Amino acid sequence: MPAVSIQGASKAFKLHHRQYHTLKERALHPFQARTYDLLQAVDNVSVDIAQGEFFGIIGRNGSGKSTLLKCLAGIYDIDAGKMDVRGRLSPFIELGVGFNVDLTARDNVILNAIVLGLTRKEAKARFDSIIAFAELEDFLDMRLKNYSSGMSVRLAFAVAIQVDADVLLIDEVLAVGDASFQQKCFDEFQRLKKQGRTILFVTHDMGAIQRFCDRAMLLDKGRMVSIGDPADVAHRYNALNFGRTVHELSDERSEDDRRSDQRDADITDAWFEDAAGGRIASIDHRQPIAVGVEVRFNAALEDPSFGVTIRNNAGATVFATTTEWAIGPTGRFAAGELVTVRLRLENWFTPASYTVTPSIARAGMGSDTIDLRADLATIIVHGGRFTTGVVDLPHEFEITRR
Amino acid sequence: MSIPEQAEGKRYSPSAFGDDLRRFVSLTYTLASTDFKLTYFNSILGYFWSLMRPLLFFGVLYFVFTDIFHVGTDVPNYSVELLLGIILWTFFLQATTGSVQAMLSREGLLRKMRFPRLVVPLAITLTALFQLTTNLIPIFVLALIRGIAPTWSWLELIPVVVLLAILAAGIGMLLSVLYIRARDIQPIWDVLSQLLFYASPIIYPVYYYNHHTLNYYGPHCVFNSLSDTVLNTVTGKVCATSSVPVGNNLHLHFIGHFLMTNPIAALIAQARHALVGGGEGVNPSAAFALGGWEFALIPLGIILAVFALGVVVFHHEAPRISENL
Numbered sequence: 001m002p003a004v005s006i007q008g009a010s011k012a013f014k015l016h017h018r019q020y021h022t023l024k025e026r027a028l029h030p031f032q033a034r035t036y037d038l039l040q041a042v043d044n045v046s047v048d049i050a051q052g053e054f055f056g057i058i059g060r061n062g063s064g065k066s067t068l069l070k071c072l073a074g075i076y077d078i079d080a081g082k083m084d085v086r087g088r089l090s091p092f093i094e095l096g097v098g099f100n101v102d103l104t105a106r107d108n109v110i111l112n113a114i115v116l117g118l119t120r121k122e123a124k125a126r127f128d129s130i131i132a133f134a135e136l137e138d139f140l141d142m143r144l145k146n147y148s149s150g151m152s153v154r155l156a157f158a159v160a161i162q163v164d165a166d167v168l169l170i171d172e173v174l175a176v177g178d179a180s181f182q183q184k185c186f187d188e189f190q191r192l193k194k195q196g197r198t199i200l201f202v203t204h205d206m207g208a209i210q211r212f213c214d215r216a217m218l219l220d221k222g223r224m225v226s227i228g229d230p231a232d233v234a235h236r237y238n239a240l241n242f243g244r245t246v247h248e249l250s251d252e253r254s255e256d257d258r259r260s261d262q263r264d265a266d267i268t269d270a271w272f273e274d275a276a277g278g279r280i281a282s283i284d285h286r287q288p289i290a291v292g293v294e295v296r297f298n299a300a301l302e303d304p305s306f307g308v309t310i311r312n313n314a315g316a317t318v319f320a321t322t323t324e325w326a327i328g329p330t331g332r333f334a335a336g337e338l339v340t341v342r343l344r345l346e347n348w349f350t351p352a353s354y355t356v357t358p359s360i361a362r363a364g365m366g367s368d369t370i371d372l373r374a375d376l377a378t379i380i381v382h383g384g385r386f387t388t389g390v391v392d393l394p395h396e397f398e399i400t401r402r
Numbered sequence: 403m404s405i406p407e408q409a410e411g412k413r414y415s416p417s418a419f420g421d422d423l424r425r426f427v428s429l430t431y432t433l434a435s436t437d438f439k440l441t442y443f444n445s446i447l448g449y450f451w452s453l454m455r456p457l458l459f460f461g462v463l464y465f466v467f468t469d470i471f472h473v474g475t476d477v478p479n480y481s482v483e484l485l486l487g488i489i490l491w492t493f494f495l496q497a498t499t500g501s502v503q504a505m506l507s508r509e510g511l512l513r514k515m516r517f518p519r520l521v522v523p524l525a526i527t528l529t530a531l532f533q534l535t536t537n538l539i540p541i542f543v544l545a546l547i548r549g550i551a552p553t554w555s556w557l558e559l560i561p562v563v564v565l566l567a568i569l570a571a572g573i574g575m576l577l578s579v580l581y582i583r584a585r586d587i588q589p590i591w592d593v594l595s596q597l598l599f600y601a602s603p604i605i606y607p608v609y610y611y612n613h614h615t616l617n618y619y620g621p622h623c624v625f626n627s628l629s630d631t632v633l634n635t636v637t638g639k640v641c642a643t644s645s646v647p648v649g650n651n652l653h654l655h656f657i658g659h660f661l662m663t664n665p666i667a668a669l670i671a672q673a674r675h676a677l678v679g680g681g682e683g684v685n686p687s688a689a690f691a692l693g694g695w696e697f698a699l700i701p702l703g704i705i706l707a708v709f710a711l712g713v714v715v716f717h718h719e720a721p722r723i724s725e726n727l
Contacts, residue, residue: 013725022586070724074516077415077721091515098511102440114432115517117425 001086002048003167003198004055004072008081011042011064011071011222041067043222044081049215051086051166052196054189056209056216056230058237064222065202069093069169072200087166088117092157094171099152101145105136108144109159116163126162133188134158135181154181161188168192171202182313182353183282183380186212206234207355207378211281238374263371264301265333269294270358270376285384285392286347291377293341293358303329303363304370306341311375313353318390319345322361329363348391349381418713418720420518429521434528441533452533456492457540460485463605477607479678482545483685486677487604487670489537490563494570494666495595497530501574502581502588505723512724519720520713523574531567541677550678558676562669569665569705575712579719582726602666607684608674608691611658654691662691665708668701 016036020026042064049055059065070076072083073091098115099108109130113123131137134155144152161168189199189212203209209216209230216233218226218240226236270293271279283289291308307322321343323330333339341358355375362368384392420426442448464484468475477483501523505512508522538559546552581587603610654662662668668688675687682690689698 021584023584023590024586026584073514074416075513075724077725089516093514098508098514100436100510103436107436107439111432111436112515114425114429115511115515117422119424120428120432 001051003051003053003086004047004049004200005084006048006068006072006081007046007083009042009045009068009071009078009083010040010080011067011076011078013039013041015039040222042071042078042219045219045222045224046081047217047224047227049198049200051198052193053215054193054199054201054213056213056233057200057202057219058204058206058209058216058233059219060237060240063219065219066093066171067222068219069171069200069202073169085167088164089167089169090116090160090163090165091169092160092171093169099144099156102143104141104143105131105147105155106140109155112156112159113163116159116165118163126164130155130158130162133162133184157185161185161192165197167198167200169200172204180351180380180382183382204375205355205378206237206373206375209234210376211378234376235373238372264297264299265304265360265370266296266298267293267358267360267371267373267376268296268338270356270373272356272377272379280379282380282382283347285349285351285381289345289347289379291343291345291356291358293343293356295339295341295360295371297333297335297337297339299335301333301362301370303331304333305361305363306330307359307361308343309357309359311355311357312349312390313355316390318349318354324363347381348393350387350390350392351382351384352390353378353380355379415721416516416519416724418518418520418717426518426521429517430524430528433521433525434532437525437529438532441529449536453537453540456485456489456537459492460488463488467605478680478684479545479548479550480607482541482548482550482678483607483674484605485544486541486673487602489534489541490566490670490673491599491602491604491666492537493530493534493563494566495599496533497527497567497570498573498577498595499591500526500530501578502591504574504578505582505727509727512727519723520575520716523578523716524571526578527567527571527574530570531563534563545677553679555676555679559673562673562676565665565702565705566669568709569669572705572709572712575716576708579716579723582719582723598664598666601661602664603670604666608662608667608671608686609654609683611654611661611691654693658691659693659697662688663697663700663704665701665705668692668698 014036015038016034018035020029045064045068057065057068067076069091070093071078072085073089073093075091075093098112100111103111106127109127110120110123113126113130114120118126131140134151134157136151136155139147139151144155147155160170186208189201193199201209201213213230215228216230217224218233218236220240225240226233270291272281272283273290273292274280274283275288275290277290279292280289291310293306293308295306305322305324307320307324309320310318312318323341356377356379357372357374358376359372360370362370441452464481467484468480504522504526511517512519512522542552577587577591662671668691671686671691672688674685675682675690678685688701689695692698692700
């Protein structure tokens with residue numbers, strides 16, 4: 001029996017052309033037509049999520065992911081369809097749980113744990129592990145208004161994750177905290193998953209989707225466009241996002257059509273590795289790293305250009321290169337060939353999480369992209385100094401007195 | 403995709419009551435007690451101020467109505483009656499006015515978590531109830547100072563407070579969801595509650611319903627009409643302090659009976675009857691002032707009807723609260 005069942009769920013919002021907020025306005029304009037546009041935020045979505053599944057929901061901004069999550073969390077009512085959640089549910093939506101800034105961390109944790117369905121006794125029993133997870137032992141009796149935004153989000157996330165819910169709804173967790181806290185969150189996800197908890201996870205990070213999720217769903221304009229293997233769904237997402245560059249996917253063909261005629265080359269995998277060649281999810285600052293990209297050629301190609309873009313968790317491109325710039329022609333590849341492209345680089349990144357977006361393009365100015373997978377792999381850099389820069393380059397000061 | 407059987411007809415929507423009574427109670431209590439703690443312990447003077455507010459209001463009214471308008475002077479134990487009226491009214495006002503913007507102040511919770519929505523206004527009433535219990539202490543102190551001996555009838559205050567809380571909770575539910583639809587509920591309730599304040603025997607005793615509604619231009623000081631009183635004072639006409647009813651000879655006219663159907667009037671009358679006493683003529687019970695036990699069912703019915711209406715309207719609005727906020 002599924003842990004979460006959604007059948008034909010639809011949710012629309014009325015966007016009134018003129019919204020009356022007071023009785024006075026209504027009395028003064030009794031005959032004004034109450035016209036509105038209907039925004040179909042979630043449109044006939046059906047999915048069953050099994051117990052213990054780590055399920056990713058992706059989509060562009062405004063595609064209805066968060067609305068769907070809010071309906072599931074019992075915050076919004078759906079207009080049509082059915083939803084059911086088996087067991088206790090813990091949502092982490094809009095970066096947090098409902099904290100009261102005038103209360104101390106202690107009171108807020110207890111209050112929120114009770115709202116999430118624990119008894120007072122259970123809430124008190126969980127209290128220590130929540131605070132330990134948030135790493136806020138020294139700030140227990142400080143009022144939330146004096147917390148930094150990062151601290152309160154960490155606390156909120158700790159509450160959501162530590163209340164022993166059967167189903168977790170997590171919206172955009174990667175915006176939370178520094179790199180080491182993010183890694184901790186993912187470790188916690190894995191632990192919960194092993195315990196048979198079900199996790200629904202909304203994110204823009206395709207690397208995380210592919211690393212953690214068993215299955216993923218892509219929403220576009222409220223409709224479910226794609227569901228299944230996270231790599232495939234992430235690929236569809238990139239097609240939506242980078243539709244103009246990946247020309248093959250830009251037209252509106254059905255999924256079956258698209259699958260029958262293949263691209264000339266597919267990026268099948270990407271990862272970070274350390275100097276020894278082992279795949280890694282995190283590394284210390286200044287330890288050299290390499291990016292590996294696996295490409296399968298479906299047609300013979302002459303001098304394709306391989307590109308690698310590294311972005312930080314704020315989405316800014318930190319580094320980008322292509323073989324075209326670095327080495328020029330790459331040679332001839334036959335259909336059916338499977339190659340690994342490896343890019344070694346010095347790791348001057350400051351502590352944060354970074355993603356790699358590999359791409360392959362035809363020879364030329366790189367405009368004719370064959371395949372591109374945004375944020376396919378993620379690495380967390382730790383250690384080093386927290387500077388305000390995105391990189392900490394090797395440098396030397398010299399002070400000359402005249 | 404298989405359709406699980408238990409999902410049949412079930413919609414996982416936000417509701418007024420939720421499906422777990424224990425959680426509902428625990429959550430209401432937690433929200434109320436944290437709010438209570440915030441007002442009382444947040445600042446050093448927290449308790450002091452929340453106690454001082456009704457007491458200062460009492461002090462001002464007591465001074466104005468005994469020393470300037472000589473209203474209270476003909477009422478035995480006017481100070482106790484005034485304080486009792488003010489503190490019960492403060493509770494009612496705090497619970498209802500606090501409910502108006504309750505949803506807005508709980509927006510953080512409402513937009514992020516699933517929990518029975520009705521908890522929000524009920525917690526406001528419960529917080530006010532906590533404050534009422536501490537505010538009752540000065541009443542008992544004053545009553546003892548004035549030489550009123552404690553009697554078993556003081557226990558009647560419990561059902562009076564319970565009924566007042568039910569009324570306040572009912573109005574609170576209505577106000578909290580109506581405010582989401584119409585933001586001018588706030589000033590409207592401000593005016594309506596003022597009206598209710600003066601229409602209820604809070605700063606005057608029940609039997610004032612008689613003279614001042616019927617003998618508007620009679621020999622007595624016209625309490626409800628301050629302008630007349632000021633005029634009388636200026637022109638040198640001294641307000642008569644006569645006609646304190648003695649014994650059981652209070653006889654309210656029809657309008658008096660009618661005004662007593664106001665639940666606040668009935669409850670405050672009953673509270674004074676229980677605490678201060680002094681015979682049906684001075685502090686009539688609600689039933690006596692209404693003209694019989696059977697008529698006491700009218701304010702009782704209004705209380706229950708308002709509460710039921712509150713529950714129905716709230717239940718209807720509950721699923722859409724977080725998106726309409």
